[in-house]
Amino acid sequence: MRTRLAIRIHSFLERRFPERRVFLKSDSDTRFIRLRSETQLVAVAGITLFVAWTIVATAIVLMDTIGAGNFRELAKRDQQTYRDQQTYRERLNAISAERDNRAEEALAAQERFNAALTQISMMQSELLASETRRRELETGIEVIQSTLRDTMRERDTARKSLAQLKADTRDENTAHAAMASASAQMDMLAGVLSDTAEERDRIMADARDAIGQRDELELELQLMDERNSQIFRQLEEAVTVSVTPLDKMFRNAGMPPERILEQVRRGYNGQGGPLSPLAMSTRGEEPTAEALRANSILAKLDQLNLYRLAAQQAPFATPVNLGQVRQSSGFGYRRDPKTGGRRLHKGSDFAGSTGTDIFATADGVVTHAGWQSGYGRLVTIRHAFGIETKYAHNSKLRVKVGQRVSRGDHIADMGNTGRSTGTHLHYEVRVNGQPVNPMIYIKAARNVF
Structure with missing residues (x-):
């Protein structure tokens, strides 16, 4: 059986690898090398193995090179990501500190604003009192002037009476008595006129002092209005700087700020409390421009507080x-890392x-x-x-x-x-x-x- 099998194998190899001879010729001799089928098979197998090994080794080297490149790229990307994260954290800390500073400035500005409102109220009261006093002084001056005019008319009447007495009276004693009486009346009128003039001068001086105080109060009120306007601007800028990033954050997250704030307002648990509008007058008058401006700032601060509560309840952190x-x-x-499927x-x-x-x-x-x-x-x-x-x-x-x-x-x-x-x-x-x-x-x- 082995002989027949060997013969069949040899015949198969002869058909695929027929016997070949390689002749080597020199000047004096000619020789040949006989390449049997088995020898050719071994040579082909060896060459095939060598080529396969070369291909595999090259592929391994290329994969290692690509893997090393990917690893370096991944390491660079991780380093860049770490640096970006460090920058992000530093920026986050800086913005948090700035937000706290802005909040402290807003609170301090609100305290200054309340103090300014109190001072304005006191100054308005003083101004009203000064105006009332000025009106009273003007009324007093008018009364004194009226009294002075009446006294001068009485003096003129007394002079006419004295002249009439001089013309009609022949009795010297009677004339002397009338003259003495008229002289006493004149002295009395002169004293009254002198006192009236002094009172008038004093009232005029008080009126001038009151007018000067009114001008000083008006100037101080003007300066106070300018300071209040500056405080309002700082508060408005601080509130805008604080609210705008939060509004943008909710919109970028696909959460409509209006709906979110309404939900927070409905479920408000009482921590902090919404800010109440200012009431500048208790007599039912229309609110002033300062009151409207202050109420607008308070509304934005209330909105900022609601944003803070909403941000705490949404997963914005890492x-x-x-x-x-x-x-x-x-x-x-x-x-899928387990099954390999999508x-x-x-x-x-x-x-x-x-x-x-x-x-x-x-x-x-x-x-x-x-x-x-x-x-x-x-x-x-x-x-x-x-x-x-x-x-x-x-x-x-x-x-x-x-x-x-x-x-x-x-x-x-x-x-x-x-x-x-x-x-x-x-x-x-x-x-x-x-x-x-x-x-x-x-x-x-x-x-x-």
């Missing part, structure tokens, strides 16, 4: 310290070391804290506006169901539980039960917090 992790996968369709990834993944702190991204109530298939150890928090956040694959949970948490509270430690290929946090944001991209909220809050 669930991890970005300087300690990197984003390994985003929201959207991707290749599948919707409903959140964002942040890779880091085991035990990395995980924080709540907004105020809310814990509705789940335990194991859930696929998610591993999971924390679910319900927030306002129909928003819910999920924190999956944790190694340790630090909250319980029903517990109320605030933004920045430590709620879990990063791990590799559940359907996971490595240590990371799977972070989800759901609005009315539908998953949305968490980075919409995180990016919207950049340069604000």
Whole structure:
């Protein structure tokens, strides 16, 4: 059997690799090398193996080169991301400090404004009192002038009577008595006139002093109005600078500010209290321009307070310290790391070391804290506006169901539980039960917090 098999193999090789001879000719001799079928087969096999090995080695070298390039590019990108995160945190701290300074300036300006209003009220009272006194002095002057005119008429009448007495009286004694009586009356009238003139001069001097005080009060009121106008401008600028970024943040996150603020106003829990409009008059008069301006500023401050409450209840913060992790996968369709199929990834993944702190991204109530298939150890928090956040694959949970948490509270430690290929946090944001991209909220809050 082996002989027949050998013969058949040899015949097959003869058909594929017929015997060849290689002649080597010299000046004196001619020789040849006989290449049998088996020899040719071995040579072809060796050459094939050598070429295959060369191709494989080249492919390995190319893959290593490409992998090294990708690794360097990834390292550069991670370094750039870390630098961007550092810049973001520094900018965030600077903006927070500036926001606090603006708030302190607004409070100080409001205190100065209240003090100015009190001082204006006092000055208005003094001005009214001065005006009343001036009118009383004018009335007194008119009375004195009227009395002076009556006295002068009486003096003229007495002089005419004296002249008549001189003409009609022949008796010298009677004339002397009349002269003495007339002289006494003249002295009395002169004294009355002198006193009246002194009183008039004194009243005129008081009137001039009152007019001078009125002018000083009017000048001081004008300066006070200018200072108040400057305070109003500073307050308006501070409020605008504070409200505009918050309004833009909510709009970028797809949350209409009008609807959000209305919901916050309806569910207002009394912390702080809305600012009440100023009432500049108690007599039912129309409000002044300053009152309208002040009420506009107070309305904006109330809006700023509502924005602050709404921002605390929406997931604008990051669930991890970005300087300690990197984003390994985003929201959207991707290749499933387990099955290899195309599948919707409903959140964002942040890779880091085991035990990395995980924080709540907004105020809310814990509705789940335990194991859930696929998610591993999971924390679910319900927030306002129909928003819910999920924190999956944790190694340790630090909250319980029903517990109320605030933004920045430590709620879990990063791990590799559940359907996971490595240590990371799977972070989800759901609005009315539908998953949305968490980075919409995180990016919207950049340069604000």
